[in-house]
Amino acid sequence: MATAPSATTSTSPAVYDWNPESASFPEQFAWGAATAAYQIEGGWDADGKGLNVWDTFTHQGGDRVFKNHTGDVACGSYTLWEEDLKCIKQLGLTHYRFSLSWSRLLPDGTTxxxxxxxxxxYDKVIDGLLANRVTPVVTLYHFDLPQHLEDQGGWRSGAIVETFDAYAQFCFRTFGDRVKLWLTINEPYVVAALGYEKGIMAPGVTEPGTGAYLAAHNMIKAHAAAWHSYDKLFREKQGGLVSIALNSDWAEPSDPNSPADQEAAKRHMAFCLDWFAAPIFLDGDYPAIMKSKISAVCKRQNCPSSRLPEFTSEERMMIKSTADFFSINYYTTRKIKHQDNTSCQPSFFSDQEAVQVMDPSWPVASGSSWLAVVPWGLRKLLKYIKDTYNHPVIYITENGFSQSDPAPLGDTQRWEYFRLTLQEILKEQRSPTPGPRPIQDQAMDTDLLPP
Known part of the structure; x- marks a missing residue:
């Protein structure tokens, strides 16, 4: 699939001489669906599985989880996998992305x-997919850190880098003869910002201004360590590929004629996607715009040094170029407005000096008030990735539309969302330059949590 013409700063999609009736996806286009272990498996304490942070988080009750729901049963995929496989076959998927429950394999997180x-x-899951000519795409970590490791500091602890690498090596050794597409960590932004800054997701830690940066720092190093382990110990024999699943909105300046809002939109992308993509795909270090902004805010707040950790020169060399393809999760677009940070209180979100605004003209998914339906934002995001990260192969590993419960059986809104989204991806083929080969993970994706 080829990428799109240059995106503009307009807040509406550009006009193209393009006929959807005559357009088609190339044969190599991969059609997939995505799930996550905690969201579908259930069996939270079955057959020797250890506790993870989401087990603990949901069992604590209160108003932190909608209607006090838990993943104790979920979709019951741990006992009903064969039924899920029937659905996968019925959909005609070429790929199926799922995650391994770290604590189901290693109850305390260690080997x-x-x-x-x-x-x-997981042998049964992988073998079932392959028997039906479906390519497994395996995520090592999708939010469900073993509770034992969180008790020792979780992603805030430098020790987790080695622990994650040992877990990754175990998975490569155990399943790598059959799995050829690996994702180390799903949405490190969400883990860091919502798990260790706001505390509204597991493990529920609130350390404003420091927790997110420290957790992200260790996740980047853990990913890189696992990639190198695969590259050195497994790639030659197994022949697979390894990357990390990043998430990002697309950012439009609230006022396209305002230089301040234009710069704020750039900062939003730097603090969201580029926070992780720049070190891993480019030079091993955080984006310059992110480093300078945090440093300036810290000086105003009389901090002794920047709250953003630094990579050593050795770490930068170890981190750079540690992804074999670009994996992106996209759900929505935001308008971004500049806002001065005058607070004396450290905050990852205030450091950006940018606030998100939803355009009232954009339709909103009935099941998630935050999910503005903006399919053309995905095309602009793909264009940005192509231009910024040297034309990588791209897999769209999450994209979806949530509806209220119960959803109408007609489901016409979801159908229209997918139609418009796929049209935007098709437009990317107009560019003569090499471009992305996405997995369009929609039909079974349940990862629709607040950003």
Whole structure:
């Protein structure tokens, strides 16, 4: 699939001489669906599985989870996998993305004890997919950190880099003879910002201005360590590819004629996508715009140094170029407005000096008040990735539309959302330059949590 013509700063999609009736996807286009272990498996304490941070978070009750729901049962995929496989076959998917429950395989998060029943379960999943000519795309970590590791500091602890690498090596060794597409960490932005800054997602830590940066720092190093382990120990024999699943909105300046809003939109992209993509795909370091902004805010707040950790020169060399393709999760677009940070209180969100605004003309998914339906934002995001990160192969590993519960059986809104989104992806083929080959993960994606 080829990429789109240059995006503009307009807040509406550009006009193209393009006929959807005659357009088609190339044969190599991959059609997939995505799930996550905690969201679908259930069996939270079955067959020797250990506790993870989402088990703990939801069991604490209160108003932190909608209607006090838990993932104890969820979709019951741990016992109903064969039924899920029937759905996958019925959809005619070429790829299926799912995550391994770290604590189902390694109950305390370490390789000191291996839960064979967990291994057997994922062997069954992988073998079932391959028997039906469906390519497994495996995520090592999708939000559900073993509770034992969180008790030792979780992603805020430097020790987790080595622990994650050992877990990754175990998975490569155990499943890598059949799995050829790996994702190390899903949406590190969400883990860092919502898990260790705001605390509204597991593990529920609130450390404003420091927690997100520290967690992200260690996730980047953990990803890079796992990539190098695969590259050195497994790639030659197994022949697979390894990346990290990043998420990003597309950012439009609230006032396209305002230089301040234009710069704020750039900062939004830097603090969201580029925070992780720049070190991993470019030079091993954080975006310059992010470093300078945080440093300036810290000086105003009389901090002894920047709250953004620094990579050593050795770490930068270790981190750069540690992804074999670009994996992106996209849901929505935001208008971004500049806002001065005059607060004396440290905050990851205030550091950006940018606020998000929803355009009232954009339709909103009935199941998520934050999910403005902006399909053309995905095309602009793909264009940005292509231009910024040297034309990588791109997999769209999450994209979807949420509806209220119960959803109408007609489901026409979801159908229209997918139609418009796929049209925007098709437009990318007009560019003569090499471009992305996405997995369009829509039909079974349940990852629709507040940003």
């Amino acid at each position: 000191g004890f291996i839960n064979q029943k967990g291994v057997d379960y």
